[in-house]
Amino acid sequence: MSVFPAPIAPAEIMAVAMARLLRPGETVFHGVASPLPMIATLLAKRLYAPDLVYLNIAGSIDPEPERLPVSTVDPALLRGSRALVTLADLFDLSARGRLDVAFLSGVQIDGAGRINMSAIGPFARPKVRLPGGAGSAMLMPTAKRVILWRTRHDPRTFVERLDFVTAAGNVDRVVTPLSILVRQDGRLVVESIHPGVSPEAFREATGFPVEVGAATPVTPPPTVEEMAALREIDPEGVVHSEFG
Amino acid sequence: MHDKRTTLTEAIAAISNGARVALGGNTLHRGPGAAVHELVRQGKRDLEIVKTAGAYDVDLLCAAGCAAAVSAGFVGYETPFGMAGAYRAAVEAGRVEAREHACATVVAGLRAAIQGVPFMPVAGLQGSDLPAARGFQSLRDPYSGAEVFVVPALMPDVAILHVQEADAEGNGRIIGTRFEDVLMAQAARRVILTAERIVDGEAFVAAPETVAIPGFLVDAVVEAPRGAWPFSCTPYYGFDADYLAAWVAVARDPEAAREFIAERILGAAALA
Numbered sequence: 001m002s003v004f005p006a007p008i009a010p011a012e013i014m015a016v017a018m019a020r021l022l023r024p025g026e027t028v029f030h031g032v033a034s035p036l037p038m039i040a041t042l043l044a045k046r047l048y049a050p051d052l053v054y055l056n057i058a059g060s061i062d063p064e065p066e067r068l069p070v071s072t073v074d075p076a077l078l079r080g081s082r083a084l085v086t087l088a089d090l091f092d093l094s095a096r097g098r099l100d101v102a103f104l105s106g107v108q109i110d111g112a113g114r115i116n117m118s119a120i121g122p123f124a125r126p127k128v129r130l131p132g133g134a135g136s137a138m139l140m141p142t143a144k145r146v147i148l149w150r151t152r153h154d155p156r157t158f159v160e161r162l163d164f165v166t167a168a169g170n171v172d173r174v175v176t177p178l179s180i181l182v183r184q185d186g187r188l189v190v191e192s193i194h195p196g197v198s199p200e201a202f203r204e205a206t207g208f209p210v211e212v213g214a215a216t217p218v219t220p221p222p223t224v225e226e227m228a229a230l231r232e233i234d235p236e237g238v239v240h241s242e243f244g
Numbered sequence: 245m246h247d248k249r250t251t252l253t254e255a256i257a258a259i260s261n262g263a264r265v266a267l268g269g270n271t272l273h274r275g276p277g278a279a280v281h282e283l284v285r286q287g288k289r290d291l292e293i294v295k296t297a298g299a300y301d302v303d304l305l306c307a308a309g310c311a312a313a314v315s316a317g318f319v320g321y322e323t324p325f326g327m328a329g330a331y332r333a334a335v336e337a338g339r340v341e342a343r344e345h346a347c348a349t350v351v352a353g354l355r356a357a358i359q360g361v362p363f364m365p366v367a368g369l370q371g372s373d374l375p376a377a378r379g380f381q382s383l384r385d386p387y388s389g390a391e392v393f394v395v396p397a398l399m400p401d402v403a404i405l406h407v408q409e410a411d412a413e414g415n416g417r418i419i420g421t422r423f424e425d426v427l428m429a430q431a432a433r434r435v436i437l438t439a440e441r442i443v444d445g446e447a448f449v450a451a452p453e454t455v456a457i458p459g460f461l462v463d464a465v466v467e468a469p470r471g472a473w474p475f476s477c478t479p480y481y482g483f484d485a486d487y488l489a490a491w492v493a494v495a496r497d498p499e500a501a502r503e504f505i506a507e508r509i510l511g512a513a514a515l516a
Binding site: 031033035057059060070071072075084087091094096124127130131132133135138141164165166167168169241242 | 270271272273296297316317318319320322323324326327328331332335336338342344345346347348349351355366367368369370371372373374377420421422423424426427476478479482483
């Protein structure tokens with residue numbers, strides 16, 4: 001497998017990195033506002049894990065969408081699905097320990113991999129009211145592993161201390177435009193930094209202490225095969241939508 | 245046959261100020277848009293809105309001064325349009341209380357109401373600040389001794405749901421995902437159904453399993469073509485991206501939002 005030669009966008013590196021984290025046979029879920037998880041899951045199903053079970057908040061099971069929606073609740077995500085599930089079914093699945101992977105995100109993420117999606121400032125009278133954690137407070141402790149993704153990697157996002165803990169739990173990896181973090185003994189540590197990211201830039205962008213240096217592995221760049229599959233799944237570039 | 249057909253005006257007029265109102269659909273999809281606009285036109289006050297994931301519906305009801313509290317897991321326009329500016333402004337100014345839920349706790353609260361029990365155990369929530377912030381208690385499982393969070397029953401005074409087809413008795417067919425609509429219909433004291441079209445209920449007899457909402461749970465049926473607008477209603481129309489973009493552009497500023505509402509929802513040009 002050869003390395004893809006052309007410039008690769010951060011969104012593409014993230015989608016491929018997220019896809020590589022999914023394993024054959026896993027049951028995988030994403031919720032609202034999740035274009036990158038949608039694309040990563042479709043990519044993993046095509047390349048590495050054809051028997052993965054893809055579930056989503058739109059209610060479909062293993063869909064084969066003709067056109068990728070930017071809203072991940074969109075009925076366009078039902079195409080190809082042979083049965084439907086409700087959101088309640090999906091929470092129940094996680095509650096009884098049968099959901100392998102949940103993709104979640106946080107406006108703030110701390111060094112333990114906990115997230116804030118609720119408020120900046122006091123919860124009752126916030127400086128910034130955030131959208132809310134959707135299902136994360138329930139899914140994060142109950143899904144077998146949680147993959148966080150965040151399209152911003154800066155000190156306001158990766159913080160020492162959350163204003164509010166919306167959810168905590170079984171975070172396994174965090175994928176960002178700069179890196180892949182892995183949780184070990186309850187703390188996020190660097191698994192790899194993406195090609196072209198310097199240890200100094202990474203350290204400055206991260207608001208909690210992380211060990212990174214010359215010996216830190218570099219994320220293997222997307223291969224020609226991965227990029228071809230990505231562009232076939234997503235010819236309109238929905239993968240970039242979270243980078244606005 | 246009990247003919248429950250009525251006008252949108254009359255159906256919404258039966259909702260009291262202060263009511264707990266559950267809205268069907270999810271984010272940009274199959275929300276009861278026409279009914280939400282009617283809530284605004286009738287100037288309802290002090291509503292508590294119940295939804296797992298809301299968007300324009302919650303945002304507009306906050307901007308228009310109809311909502312006093314929002315019990316939801318997520319309020320936002322997803323990736324296409326981002327944050328819900330009016331909701332955000334109203335909560336930050338203290339005009340609206342954000343009763344944040346995990347979406348699963350909305351489901352659990354509805355289920356408690358459905359099952360006639362005061363509360364419902366729910367998996368998860370460990371390590372979250374939400375239980376403390378929202379007053380969700382935990383109990384010791386009398387059998388295993390383990391701690392489990394319990395959420396109080398969430399019984400809507402009224403559920404407003406938009407479906408693709410209904411008959412005059414209120415049997416409602418939903419095409420595509422049902423979201424929390426069926427749970428809301430079972431949990432609520434009253435149910436208002438708006439439908440793209442009213443059909444002869446004889447059409448449902450051949451395959452009653454395709455009917456999501458049984459008519460005996462429904463109190464009022466309103467024919468509302470394009471009644472989800474600006475939400476999507478599969479397979480008939482997608483969400484109205486231009487309209488939603490225009491709204492989101494003004495929603496953060498209370499004065500601009502009021503002008504938008506006066507012109508586009510209350511004004512003569514309003515009627516879609």
